[in-house]
Amino acid sequence: MEPALDHASEGSNVADTKHRNGERLQTVIIGGGVCGLAIGWQLAEAGQQVTLLERERCGQAATHAAAGMLAAAAECEPGEEQLLQLTRWAQELWPTFLDRLEAASGLRPDYRDEGTLVVALNRDEVDRLRFRHDFQSALGLPLQWLEGREVREREPHLRQSAAAAIYSLEDHQVDNRQLAEGLKRAFVNAGGELREHTEVAALDCPEDSAKRIHLANGEVLQAEHLVLAAGAWTRGLPGLPDAAKPPVRPLKGQSLALQMDPAAPLLEHVLWTEQVYCVPRRDGRLIIGATVEERGFDDSVTAGGLYALIEGARRALPGIEDLPLLESWSGFRPGCRDDAPVLGSTPVPGLHLATGHHRNGILLAPVTGHCLAEQILTGEMPEAARPFSLARFKPRSTNRKKPLLQSA
Numbered sequence: 275m276e277p278a279l280d281h282a283s284e285g286s287n288v289a290d291t292k293h294r295n296g297e298r299l300q301t302v303i304i305g306g307g308v309c310g311l312a313i314g315w316q317l318a319e320a321g322q323q324v325t326l327l328e329r330e331r332c333g334q335a336a337t338h339a340a341a342g343m344l345a346a347a348a349e350c351e352p353g354e355e356q357l358l359q360l361t362r363w364a365q366e367l368w369p370t371f372l373d374r375l376e377a378a379s380g381l382r383p384d385y386r387d388e389g390t391l392v393v394a395l396n397r398d399e400v401d402r403l404r405f406r407h408d409f410q411s412a413l414g415l416p417l418q419w420l421e422g423r424e425v426r427e428r429e430p431h432l433r434q435s436a437a438a439a440i441y442s443l444e445d446h447q448v449d450n451r452q453l454a455e456g457l458k459r460a461f462v463n464a465g466g467e468l469r470e471h472t473e474v475a476a477l478d479c480p481e482d483s484a485k486r487i488h489l490a491n492g493e494v495l496q497a498e499h500l501v502l503a504a505g506a507w508t509r510g511l512p513g514l515p516d517a518a519k520p521p522v523r524p525l526k527g528q529s530l531a532l533q534m535d536p537a538a539p540l541l542e543h544v545l546w547t548e549q550v551y552c553v554p555r556r557d558g559r560l561i562i563g564a565t566v567e568e569r570g571f572d573d574s575v576t577a578g579g580l581y582a583l584i585e586g587a588r589r590a591l592p593g594i595e596d597l598p599l600l601e602s603w604s605g606f607r608p609g610c611r612d613d614a615p616v617l618g619s620t621p622v623p624g625l626h627l628a629t630g631h632h633r634n635g636i637l638l639a640p641v642t643g644h645c646l647a648e649q650i651l652t653g654e655m656p657e658a659a660r661p662f663s664l665a666r667f668k669p670r671s672t673n674r675k676k677p678l679l680q681s682a
């Protein structure tokens with residue numbers, strides 16, 4: 275049962291349109307993470323009237339916790355060939371997206387294009403790495419196989435036993451925290467209305483009229499289009515009709531950052547081992563991530579989590595032992611049943627989803643913004659995003675066909 279909402283709120287606390295030339299809000303977006311901000315910016319730039327509601331400050335949830343890897347290849351697992359089309363498209367869009375963002379916000383998030391090394395740290399790991407290389411190369415990914423000596427030439431601080439690596443040329447990285455700030459500025463500069471510290475308490479989503487958004491402060495907004503981009507919290511928004519609920523849950527990730535000497539960093543490329551990834555920022559921060567845990571919304575940072583990360587990173591880069599610990603944190607990936615995002619319309623007209631980005635939300639920011647804006651402006655999703663609609667989770671029909679001939 276959906277929670278019932280008070281439809282008698284037609285009166286004075288309905289803050290829809292009266293102070294907006296008698297019109298309803300065109301689009302309301304719930305969630306000021308990378309997804310909500312990217313969509314809001316595209317729509318505001320296209321001249322739409324957009325209001326974005328964020329219960330805290332923008333970009334402080336999963337978007338803050340991320341490592342900023344744009345890792346279409348390093349993240350690609352067997353069975354994810356369709357998702358790869360979306361993630362590779364995102365990689366193509368990134369350079370122009372950055373230029374546009376800089377022009378729109380005056381801020382260019384730090385972007386590094388040295389590429390990614392996925393290493394085998396001993397002979398046992400080489401066979402598994404070779405399998406991965408062959409699988410990913412067959413998908414057309416631009417990869418190079420490096421022998422141990424070649425890997426250590428590129429990264430001299432790697433453990434001497436490093437036996438081989440896949441060098442993924444087009445898996446770059448961006449500073450995700452700067453990205454969130456840039457998107458926020460671009461959205462506001464384009465005329466978007468940003469309401470931080472504004473929590474949505476409940477939704478009322480009739481099929482044939484404006485959506486109502488009940489705020490925790492008692493205000494009620496109305497919107498023609500409502501975009502749910504509340505990350506791991508999207509499914510739990512009170513009042514969301516069952517038919518529009520995405521199968522999304524929180525997948526906890528713990529990470530930490532060490533401080534390297536920026537003039538003499540221990541690492542230049544993004545590095546993956548079988549246990550951890552290490553992401554070197556230009557300012558000397560070395561991000562080490564991340565656990566993947568099914569623990570609901572438990573946000574604790576644990577000794578076990580940090581130990582596993584440090585031990586995993588030390589196996590690859592023994593020199594980290596001397597680095598000061600800067601920060602540790604946790605965040606919630608919005609993980610979908612099939613690890614792919616849910617993008618676009620729902621069975622409720624005017625209600626749209628942008629969630630389930632799991633491990634790739636930063637990478638997919640340009641695609642998410644573009645696709646949801648297209649959906650709202652034209653009613654059509656770009657081709658590459660169509661397989662990622664909510665409709666893919668429709669329950670199979672249980673109606674069996676009657677046999678043509680009944681046996682006596």
Ligand code: FAD
Binds near residue numbers: 339634638
């Ligand atoms: P979020 O950033 O979580 O934003 C959702 C927002 O909705 C929040 O700000 C929240 O406050 C708001 N909200 C929720 N409920 C309400 C409400 N009722 N009212 C108002 N506001 C509400 N991706 C990559 O591409 N590369 C990486 O290297 C990478 N590394 C990661 C490492 C870790 C440890 C984690 C946890 C994730 C990582 N990700 C990475 C995944 C990426 O961070 C996410 O996919 C992405 O940030 C999801 O963005 P979002 O906007 O959907 O969600």
Ligand code: GLY
Binds near residue numbers: 341563564
């Ligand atoms: N994409 C890295 C992570 O989710 O941990």
